[in-house]
Structure formats: structure tokens, C-alpha cells
Amino acid sequence: MKGSSLPFDGTPEQEARLRAKLDELKNKQGALMPAMQYAQELYGYLPFEVQSIISEELNVPLSEVYGVATFYSQFSLYPKGKYQIGICLGTACYVNGSQAVYEKLQQLLGISSGECTEDKLFSLDATRCVGCCGMAPVMTVNGEVYGKVTPDAVEAILAKYHQRG
Amino acid sequence: MISLKINNMPVYAQEGSTVLEAARSIGIKIPTLCHLKGISELGACRVCVVEVKGMNSLVAACEYPVREGMEVFTNTPRVLNSRKTTIELILSDHRKDCLSCERNTNCELQRLSHKYGCDSHRFEGNTRDFVYDDSTDYLIRDNSKCILCRRCVAVCRRQQGVGVIGANDRGFATHIACPFDMKLADTPCVGCGQCINVCPTGALQEKEEITRVQEALANPNKHVVVGYAPSVRAALAEAFDLPLGVNCQGKINTALRYLGFDKVFDVNCSADFTIAEEADELVRRLQDGGKLPMFTSCCPGWVNHVQKNYPELLPNLSSCKSPQQMFGALVKHIYSKIANIDPSRIFVVTVMPCTAKKGEKRRTFTDNLADVDAVITTRELASLCKENGILLNELPDSETDKPFGEYSGAGMIFGATGGVMEAALRTAVTVLDPNARFAPLEFREVRGLQGVKEASYVVNGRELKVAVVNGLLNVNKVCQAVKNGECDYQFIEVMTCPGGCVMGGGQPIRATIVRHKAEIAAARAEVLYSADRTNVVRRSHNNSGLQKIYADYIGSPNGETAHKLLHTSYQALPKYCK
Incomplete structure (x- = not known):
């Protein structure tokens, strides 16, 4: 599997913030990019767990989220180091x-x-x-x-x- | 209406239609590779380009709308040259093993390349790192033959609502694969194989089991038994250049004998057993306050979908094995007794219109023996016949063997959407209302190609509300409604493929031009419905062979032996395995 092999260490607070944002974007057209930008900002990268939440909440297939994540260089599948x-x-x-x-x-x-x-x-x-x-x-x-x-x-x-x- | 000119010929076209459609309406075929009407319309491949007067660049006919007074040219040297170069560029990193490719002579890229006189080696250069995924039991993705048309992606997302593949990375590295480049086996892919049927090249194929079947046939210690699904007889002829809608049942029986199978049975027969069990289960659920609505469980793609996406609906699934798995269990544990053969010597092969059936064969075991040993698709049966020099068209007809060759018309219609429902209703109404003078036989409301069909019947004073769903995208809507308690159906038939099994992922592949022109699903379904009309026995429980086997070996539906042989259980599975 592509992407970071490091264990995901997102906090419940981060997840709550992400879900709140997704809730706000849910029924808007073209919600995927802003959602992903928000998540990238929040976590520093877009691991499987984060992309899965976006996919589920926006009702967009994970394959589409991943496709966008690997198309634009602004998104990263790996966390940033100290x-x-x-x-x-x-x-x-x-x-x-x-x-x-x-x-x-x-x-x-x-x-x-x-x-x-x-x-x-x-x-x-x-x-x-x-x-x-x-x-x-x-x-x-x-x-x-x-x-x-x-x-x-x-x-x-x-x-x-x-x-x- | 819009008036325009194509190649100086006046054309009238509907507003909002495309240049491609307008051209086709006057008998001009513009070539396409990525286009699939209603499913994939993104103008990605650039093979359909045409010249429009006043425009600097060529436009993609498949997505360019007609305009009043427009002048289109579909065959100028500039257009032809552009198409040729595009195809040559596609060929530049295409693995050109056409001579032995499964799709040789039935490949849309090959056809176009030939038509435009392309030099397949004009552009030589780098090739991509190709994904090769054979992680599942049913499908192989070989991206060395992928042309990035994205039809598979579109059909998976927009027709089936599954969406486990997409275009990953960008530029030259772009490739079609699962998210995070996971193996297909680790995703919620249901195995429907609709992607194979729309692939213009040989990038997607079923995982072949011909070799294993041939080995079993050559092994003198194996008693090799075959059964074929209803839909196989409705489509195999197409692979031998016969027209749509030809029933070749008698010839299939002969062909299977020529191939060396020891016994040739009919899965229509085990479909009758499915109905005997499923109708009984429905009646019990209705009478004993069991979990409703009950969903059919014949379709392995659907069962996979529930296990991975709707675990809360597992108790709603009928506990009946599918006709394929029932067939295997009946052959190994009842036919073996009748013929006095050690069940471990019996090798059960099924021929199916379906790729998910290949995965299903390992779902159920009875007494530690797999119910089914090998599953080949309709396409694989065609290849097997061709390899063995069997000229299907010229074969005499013959009958299936006893005791699993007898069937009712109800078993026959299992291959069409609504067929399982109709078959179950034919039996259920006679059980629910045993004293009725005229029990209804045909339930036409549940037939036809609509994605969701609803019907309501009054049986013995009680209302029975049913729904029939085909195409997984429609299924998702119904599942949500059931989850939310928004529907009051008692019985729901689900088939993963739009049109049902006759349109399964293992059926002969038809070029886009045929798909766009003919209603393939209706023609194949009519084969089954007309065979049903002429069958003397039309209710599953009236199948005399079945009655004798219940009397001699099984006892009653849903009894102890029936449960051991003909029923199964389900488990929730993770959606993605990291």
C-alpha cells in the first residue's frame, strides 16, 4: 500500500474539527478540494484514515479522493518531520x-x-x-x-x- | 430541432445532443474509445475529433453539442491524421501481444489501429511501471494494456456505485488502480466484472480456470460434473457470431459432452431448489414475524456488498445458498449417493455469466468439501469450445442428464432481473393460499429493465409488497431506505448487474457500437422468458425431479438436511483491509 507506514496519531479533537468542517461542506458543489485542503492543513498530510473520513462524509468514493490527492502536489500522503x-x-x-x-x-x-x-x-x-x-x-x-x-x-x-x- | 451540416449533408438534431449522435443519426460512425453513452462522457481519448468550421482546434464529437448552422467535417485529412497519431501514441506504451491476447479480434484499439492504418511502432519510448493485480479469485488487471480511457472507473462508480478504482498520480505516471494502490482483494470490490465488459482492450479479464478444468477432465480418477446457469444459453451463441437472442441450450449440452464432462446437468434445476427453500423461508418469516424485508441471496456480488457495506442488513439476507452452491452440494452429497461415487472424487464445474461466482465457490463447504471446484464464465466456455475445435453452430442438440437436468420455467427465468422474484412468487402464492382456484403464474410487474421495480399483491387477504432492484447504484438507495425504516416491502430481489445475470461480467463482450444500438439485456432475457412460456412445468415446486429428491433424500424445505446442504450464513467483513 502506498502512503505513510507510520501509525496514524490523529487526535479525537482533530477528527471532531474535520467532521464539523465536512458537515458544513457536505451539500455544496465542489466540496472535495476545500475539504482536502482543510484536512491537509489540520493533519499536515492525508493518510488513509483521513481520506476515509472525507470519502464517507462527502459520499465520494475513496478512489476519487485518492485520485485528487495524488494529482495535486499540494497534497501529501506523508506527514512532515520535526x-x-x-x-x-x-x-x-x-x-x-x-x-x-x-x-x-x-x-x-x-x-x-x-x-x-x-x-x-x-x-x-x-x-x-x-x-x-x-x-x-x-x-x-x-x-x-x-x-x-x-x-x-x-x-x-x-x-x-x-x-x- | 437544430439544423446543421455534417460533411455538407443537412442534419436535424435534438437540442443538447452531441455531434457524435447527430452524425450517427445519418449513418456516419465517428470512432470512440473512452465514450460509453450515459456512463462515461468525458472526451478523454481524442479519437472522436472532428473539424468544425470557424474553430481553430479539433473538437471531441462525443461531448461537443450541436449548434444551429454549425458545419462539421468528420473525414478531412487533418481529422484522419489526428486520429491516426492519437492511436499511434496510445500504442507507444501498449503491450502489443495481440497475437495471443484474450481480446484478439475483439479489441476496440486493434480495430481502430487497423482501420486508420496505424504504425504501431511509430513512437518508441519509455513505458510506465505497469500495475498487475491478480489478488482476487475473479479478476486480473494488466495495466500494460490499459489505455486510460477510464470506462472501468466510470462503470464502477456511476453504474455500480462501488467506486474502488480510479486514476492515480498524474502525467505519465497516471494509472488506473485502487486507492493507495491497494490490491483489489483488499477493497470493497464486489466482483461484478462490469469493468471487464466495458474495457476496450485486454487490460481487464476474468481469472481463468480453464486450465484447472482441463486438468480435471484429463484425470481418470476424477468424475467431472458440469452445470450451467440459465443466462449462459442466452448468450453463448453471440461468441460464435450468431445474432442476439438465440437459445443454444441443446448445443451447449452436446458441446459439454464433446469436451469430456462425465455428467451434464442444469443449474436451472438447483434454481428450483433455491426457490423451494427461499419461498418457504419467506412464508416462515411472514408467518412467524421473522426479519423483514427478506433479501434474495442468489447474487454473490450483492452478498459481498452487504457483507462489506451493510452489515446491519445481514439478518435480512435469505439464508439460502445460491443456485450455484446448492448445485455443488446436491451433486456431491446426493448425486454421489445415487451414482454410488465417493464425493471426494467428484469435481464440480459450473459455467456462469458471472465473475463474482468465481469468488463465491469458496464461500460454502459441506462436510469439508467445497461445494464447487471450478467456475468458468460464458466467455471461457466459448474459448474452451474454440480451442477444442467445437463448431457450436453445427452441433446437434441433446438433453441434459438426470436427475439434475429437470427444471421448471421458474428456474429458467432466474437470469433476468425480476426472475428470482417471479419464481419465488409463483411458489409462495400457492403456499400462502393453498385453496386458491387460480393462483397467478406470471408476475409481469417485476419484469423489465427499470432499476427499481415495485409491486404489491394481495394473497389470501394479506398484502405482499415486493421490490426488484438491479444495478448496485440503485441497490444503495434501497439499502439506505431499508436501514432508515422508510420502506415497507416484505421481499426484495437484488441483482448486482443492470439487467440481471444475462448482463453479467462473464458474458460475451460486445463492442460499444453494439451496446449503443441494441438492447442486449432485453434480447437475452427474452430467450429465458420464451423458454419459460413453452415449458410444461412452470413452478419450481412442481419440478418432479426435485419432488423425488426431497422425498428420498432431503425431507422438507428448511428441514435439518436442507439446512446442512442448502443454507449458509454470512459475516460482516471490513470494507478496506490496510
Whole structure:
């Protein structure tokens, strides 16, 4: 099965809020997108459990909810980590070797773009230009920018956040 | 009316109709791949493009509405070239094993490719990572032959209200699969196989059991017994290029003998047993204050649907096994005694118009023996005949074997929507009103292709309200009403497929052009109704073979032996298994 293998840890409060929103949207035309956007905001991602609630409440087949979730890049099937890593694969970073940095990150974290580690510490996203091409290749951690990153430097950067926990 | 010109010919068309329909009304066929009237109308495949004067780009005829004064051209070089390129692009990542494909010569993509003189290797490039799903007992999805037309998605959602497949991901990665790319077996798929019947290519097929049947036939230690459902005789002829609505029952009997089956029986006969049990169960529920409304339980797609979606309605389901499972139990535990054969040596094969029946064969066991060992569809029987050089059209007719070859007209009509209800009523009215001088025989109100039919009869001073539902989307509405206590029916017949078993997912596949032109369901149903009219015995309980078996082996309906052989129980199942 696609999607996060992490156990779902949504709270009853989150579910109550989601159901209330769905109740409000229920009989409106085109309710699916706003419902999914709300849920994405609320949970940070759209796991099976959340999509099932949306499907049930809006009376839309789960296959349709999932189809929309995988069509638009604004939706994610994976939660975000405590530390959200972005690695730029834009032109300037790419020609300066960001692909190798990306591969190193995937290897060390054991996840690909869009996914989250099992301890929910790190999530990884391959991004487009982050606006500081002069420092290419660039990676970001929760908005903190690391420039001229080499594959060898990645381990030390990750270790810093590991220590913080 | 709107007046327009198509290829310079004047045409009058209904307002709101499409260019495709207008063209067809004057005898011009515009090719389509994704279009299915009333079910799938999204203009995705771009094969139906035409030129409209004054428009810069080509438009999709299947969804483009007619306008007053419009001038349409369906065959300009630009149109033909565009269609050709579109088909060649579709072919670029299509697994082209046409020579051995199940759909060879009955493939809409192949036909179009040939018609437009396409070069199937013009565009060579990447292929997608194809989904191959054989997780269920009844269906195989091979996306290497999928052209993303989405007809299967539309039929699953909009006709059946099941919706377990959709288009996942986007761009080149787009593929048709279950949500979260789950296996089909882990979803609330009911197994109706309607998706197979609308697939233009070989991407969807039943899971074949021909091989197992052939192995059993070749095994000298096995006594191989076959029975075929009512609807098989109403459609098999179509697979041999005979017209719609030809009854080939006598030829099927001969063909099955040529194939080497030791005994050829008729599932019409066990349909009579179903009625004997089900009508009795209904009368008991009515008289003893049992759970009402009672739902029929012959249709395995419907039983799957209740188990996964409406567990609260399980007590409303008749406890009767389906005719297929009754057939297996009767053969293994009664025929075995009559013929003095060890039941474990008997291999029971059924031929069914249905794919869900393949899943159903493992539902019930009697004395640790599976009631049915293999289920082949009408299509598989056609393939088996063809492989064995059997020219169905040229075969002499023959009769079925005794004792499970005798049947009533009531058993025959089981294949059409309303048939099970009518058969049950024919028996129930005689039980409820034993002294009536003229018990009604034909219940025409429950016949026909409407999604939901209602009727009410007064029997012995008591009103009997019944409903007949076909097509699962309609079923969902009725289930909701029953759950909410909004309806006062006492008996409801449900068939998963629109039109009933004659339109099952295992029946010969007809091209869109035939589906749009002819009322296939009505033609196939008429085969059954006319056979019923000419049958001497027309009520199940009057089947003399059945009476003798009850007297000699079973006792009374719903008795102890009947319960062991002919009844079952149900359980709630999870909708999705993560």
C-alpha cells in the first residue's frame, strides 16, 4: 500500500474539527478540494484514515479522493518531520551537483522526496529554486539555509539536528 | 430541432445532443474509445475529433453539442491524421501481444489501429511501471494494456456505485488502480466484472480456470460434473457470431459432452431448489414475524456488498445458498449417493455469466468439501469450445442428464432481473393460499429493465409488497431506505448487474457500437422468458425431479438436511483491509 507506514496519531479533537468542517461542506458543489485542503492543513498530510473520513462524509468514493490527492502536489500522503529538509534541484543547484546531495540525503535518511522518517524527525522534499542561487547547491532545514553543500557535508548537518532531538 | 451540416449533408438534431449522435443519426460512425453513452462522457481519448468550421482546434464529437448552422467535417485529412497519431501514441506504451491476447479480434484499439492504418511502432519510448493485480479469485488487471480511457472507473462508480478504482498520480505516471494502490482483494470490490465488459482492450479479464478444468477432465480418477446457469444459453451463441437472442441450450449440452464432462446437468434445476427453500423461508418469516424485508441471496456480488457495506442488513439476507452452491452440494452429497461415487472424487464445474461466482465457490463447504471446484464464465466456455475445435453452430442438440437436468420455467427465468422474484412468487402464492382456484403464474410487474421495480399483491387477504432492484447504484438507495425504516416491502430481489445475470461480467463482450444500438439485456432475457412460456412445468415446486429428491433424500424445505446442504450464513467483513 502506498502512503505513510507510520501509525496514524490523529487526535479525537482533530477528527471532531474535520467532521464539523465536512458537515458544513457536505451539500455544496465542489466540496472535495476545500475539504482536502482543510484536512491537509489540520493533519499536515492525508493518510488513509483521513481520506476515509472525507470519502464517507462527502459520499465520494475513496478512489476519487485518492485520485485528487495524488494529482495535486499540494497534497501529501506523508506527514512532515520535526525538521523539514528541502533540497533544491533547480537549474543552478542542479548543475552544481545538488543531485548528489539529494542522493546522499535519501541514503542517510532512508526516504525519498515527500516522505518522512519513522521517528518523524526528518521529512525530505526535492524543491525548485529557493532564491539564493549564488550559494548553490542549497539545502534548507526548517527554513535555515545551507549553501555550497557537498555530499560529504550532509552527515554533519543531520547530526546537529539529531542531537537536538 | 437544430439544423446543421455534417460533411455538407443537412442534419436535424435534438437540442443538447452531441455531434457524435447527430452524425450517427445519418449513418456516419465517428470512432470512440473512452465514450460509453450515459456512463462515461468525458472526451478523454481524442479519437472522436472532428473539424468544425470557424474553430481553430479539433473538437471531441462525443461531448461537443450541436449548434444551429454549425458545419462539421468528420473525414478531412487533418481529422484522419489526428486520429491516426492519437492511436499511434496510445500504442507507444501498449503491450502489443495481440497475437495471443484474450481480446484478439475483439479489441476496440486493434480495430481502430487497423482501420486508420496505424504504425504501431511509430513512437518508441519509455513505458510506465505497469500495475498487475491478480489478488482476487475473479479478476486480473494488466495495466500494460490499459489505455486510460477510464470506462472501468466510470462503470464502477456511476453504474455500480462501488467506486474502488480510479486514476492515480498524474502525467505519465497516471494509472488506473485502487486507492493507495491497494490490491483489489483488499477493497470493497464486489466482483461484478462490469469493468471487464466495458474495457476496450485486454487490460481487464476474468481469472481463468480453464486450465484447472482441463486438468480435471484429463484425470481418470476424477468424475467431472458440469452445470450451467440459465443466462449462459442466452448468450453463448453471440461468441460464435450468431445474432442476439438465440437459445443454444441443446448445443451447449452436446458441446459439454464433446469436451469430456462425465455428467451434464442444469443449474436451472438447483434454481428450483433455491426457490423451494427461499419461498418457504419467506412464508416462515411472514408467518412467524421473522426479519423483514427478506433479501434474495442468489447474487454473490450483492452478498459481498452487504457483507462489506451493510452489515446491519445481514439478518435480512435469505439464508439460502445460491443456485450455484446448492448445485455443488446436491451433486456431491446426493448425486454421489445415487451414482454410488465417493464425493471426494467428484469435481464440480459450473459455467456462469458471472465473475463474482468465481469468488463465491469458496464461500460454502459441506462436510469439508467445497461445494464447487471450478467456475468458468460464458466467455471461457466459448474459448474452451474454440480451442477444442467445437463448431457450436453445427452441433446437434441433446438433453441434459438426470436427475439434475429437470427444471421448471421458474428456474429458467432466474437470469433476468425480476426472475428470482417471479419464481419465488409463483411458489409462495400457492403456499400462502393453498385453496386458491387460480393462483397467478406470471408476475409481469417485476419484469423489465427499470432499476427499481415495485409491486404489491394481495394473497389470501394479506398484502405482499415486493421490490426488484438491479444495478448496485440503485441497490444503495434501497439499502439506505431499508436501514432508515422508510420502506415497507416484505421481499426484495437484488441483482448486482443492470439487467440481471444475462448482463453479467462473464458474458460475451460486445463492442460499444453494439451496446449503443441494441438492447442486449432485453434480447437475452427474452430467450429465458420464451423458454419459460413453452415449458410444461412452470413452478419450481412442481419440478418432479426435485419432488423425488426431497422425498428420498432431503425431507422438507428448511428441514435439518436442507439446512446442512442448502443454507449458509454470512459475516460482516471490513470494507478496506490496510
